[in-house]
Amino acid sequence: MYSENNLLQGLNDKQLQAVTLPHVSALILAGAGSGKTRVLTTRIAWLIQTGQTSPMGLMAVTFTNKAAKEMLTRLTSMLPINTRGMWAGTFHGLCNRMLRAHYREAGLPNTFQILDTADQLSAIKRVMKVMNVDDEKYPPKQVMGYINSCKEEGLRAHTVDAYDGHSQKLREIYDAYDQQCNREGVADFAELLLRCYELLEREPHIRAHYQQRFQYILVDEFQDTNRLQYLWLKLLGGAHNSIFAVGDDDQSIYAFRGARVGNMSDFQRDFQVQNIVKLEENYRSHSNILDAANAIISNNQNRLGKNLWTSAGKGEPIRIYDAYNDTDEAQFIVDEVNMLQNEGVALGDIALLYRSNAQSRILEHTLFSSNIPYRVYGGLRFFERAEVKHALAYMRLIGNANDDTALLRIINFPPRGIGARSLEQLQEAARQNECSLWQAATNKVGEGKLGSKGLDGFVALIRHMVDQAYGIALGEVAEMVTTVSGLMAHYQNDKEGEDRIENLKELVTAAVAFSKQDLGNHHNMEEDADLMTQFLNHASLEAGDHQADVGHEALQLMTVHAAKGLEFHTVFISGVEEGLFPHEQAAYENGGLEEERRLMYVAVTRARQRLYLSYAQSRMLHGQVRYGIASRFLDEIPAELTKRLNSKPVAKSYAAGGQYTAKPGVPPVAHSSYPFKIGQSVRHGKFGEGVVVSYEGNASDLAVKINFGSAGLKTLMLEYAKLEKI
């Protein structure tokens, strides 16, 4: 049997203090590798085991499904209890659950569908077309960003400020978009949160119900919450409940998508937080790595303040490699990986991190030619694949034919002769009758006015599917849809359709598995939706894994963002260059440089034993050669913690960006008549140190362009400029 002692055994003083806090709100500042998840799950287990609450009284909120799952898995290994009564999940998942339970009060149809980002964008494009908005002046992606950030601030079209013609137009589009979503009975991701927030705010009895129920609310990754998520928590927390917020301001790397680190200090103020527990003992890395991370992050001004320490030894020095170019960098990494493997380090315990996805190509290429198995995280996930989304769109139409987004996706796929022309007529008819596209289509067919033969066939097809779907199991619906729609046949005729057919089959398997899993669960009385709606929601809210072939030993490739929360024996951070890391487009933004620095902090703290940092003097990016200098973050690491593998450190100053793209046409290689190679570091009496970027003019009158970092980009006449190689 489990005893309380057993549960709390092995916790350090701070962890123990956090786990056993009384029923008050608390902020746990959990540094990287300080046992954050353990504290969170042990707290839950302890609350239940000591009888302070039952699973029913608990709500645990995370950002990703993965984090939610991990928490539940760990919890069940700690306590032999059923966690079913506990609400654990993502903000979106929990809001969805509440909206389903109170769909009438929330003003939604009981089968409302969730738009993912791609669906939302196409819905916005549609609204803009109807409104005749110039998409050059208002790029749909920007409009989407505007709408989502309004929603994440808790603002509706009628509450948001507009100062000029431009913002008034945006507000108008926002309003029309929301109306369209209501008409079609769909909700985007941000809408789930905002709608739920408004529901709780508007309906005192619903709010009271959840406030009474969830006496204990636990929030993971609190530094990543946005304004609306914070307001939602505040509403649920009410006046008496305890919110146990766990986070790390130094690992806040999602400001670009609305995360507000300021929520941490607001929380302290709004909830009169007396208990701030700092978890600073790190159980992951050796001290050289932690000292480097501490040194880097200490350059940030806006911090709550925290210093990681470990009782492990200094460990290995941080290895720094100065590569000639990106190929050289990749080859260096390959050589080191081979060496590590010979030393017995498992390939899966080695990570290769980069700032932006574009960097992975050259790395993959080099790994491939060296026969090193690797796995790239990122890219399309299962439920985001085109063929899968097509099949899901047919299923959505079966459930709700008024879902215009779904209809537009497949009205002519596979191709059935409904082109832009007939579509426009259909949309015009729908506009005039203020009805859905489906209703407009059935009207046309009913009147015998065949806009096109294809339309007739389409209406018949969907009706046939609705008939077929009646009374059969979810898996059978999926199977029927993939064949009757003609998707299977279409991809069978396609030379490259093999993978797509596999994915469609996989979708059927997933649907079958989903029904079984659902039968196993007690049906939740609060959830009214039918199984297919639930399955479609599952597909939207949990887009599936990032194609990871588990089991195969492979080197792990991912962006630094994707690496957050993970740890590895060895970590390579590549492209540690000005302009790339910190990224030039981030460095200019307000607070952008500090976020880049936190990103570097996250990257460094992923390593347990060994850390490599590498940069390249030149690299191919966006089809052009770029010349860079080493990142300022490298200089922020005390030299005694590092080991330069091939060159000496050079003191320099930095410009924002610090990189320059050579003009096309300028030879990227050294010319015999040029005294300096492109990429050569030089010293100038007035401007200091810089990098040769390009040559201009003819041989008799040659000018050289040099990037002097903080002194800027200068074009100097070679004849007069006194330049010294360094």
Place this chain on the structure above:
DNA sequence: GCGCTTTCACTTTTT
């Protein structure tokens, strides 16, 4: 209406 060719832009990302 469909498919091929050209053009353009391009950090980070979960739900």
Place this chain on the structure above:
DNA sequence: GTGAAAGCGC
């Protein structure tokens, strides 16, 4: 270098 979107010819 690459993928998506727009433009053009059949």
